[in-house]
């Protein structure tokens with residue numbers, strides 16, 4: 671796949687096959703995801719590999735669609751609001767880098783907000799210094815939904831003098 675096929679072809683996957691995704695390939699994607707832009711090189715991401723016990727405690731309504739692996743991606747809050755916002759932006763780029771690489775290799779992901787609730791944070795043992803940007807379910811897709819319509823980009827653009 672070329673980059674435009676990967677970007678436009680990626681879908682959120684809600685149902686996964688039971689086949690296992692190796693940690694070794696996940697580590698490779700994480701290594702490359704580090705090349706996300708990040709202001710002042712704060713490299714604000716932290717990754718939690720979520721095991722079976724913690725996964726059950728998260729009480730996700732579909733158990734992440736039966737995903738093979740589940741990761742939580744955290745962002746350091748930084749020293750002030752601006753750094754916090756920039757770090758969140760950088761971690762979002764990191765996550766997209768990760769998801770696109772997975773998709774390119776036939777593996778789907780599902781970005782869930784389940785980790786940001788009080789229960790989620792407690793279950794994951796996240797300190798006050800970090801935000802949970804996403805919990806990522808990772809696995810071989812069982813079902814790929816049609817693309818969701820996007821608004822025209824022209825409706826989103828303002829051309830300034």
Ligand SMILES: Cc1cc2nc3c(=O)[nH]c(=O)nc-3n(C[C@H](O)[C@H](O)[C@H](O)COP(=O)(O)O)c2cc1C
Pocket residue numbers: 680681682683781782783784803804818
């Ligand atoms: C910050 C963020 C949080 C999300 N949280 C959830 C979630 O909790 N549950 C969910 O079903 N999808 C969640 N999603 C996935 C979006 O629903 C999904 O990306 C959107 O519907 C577009 O579908 P697509 O990814 O297949 O293009 C989240 C996406 C982002 C970027």
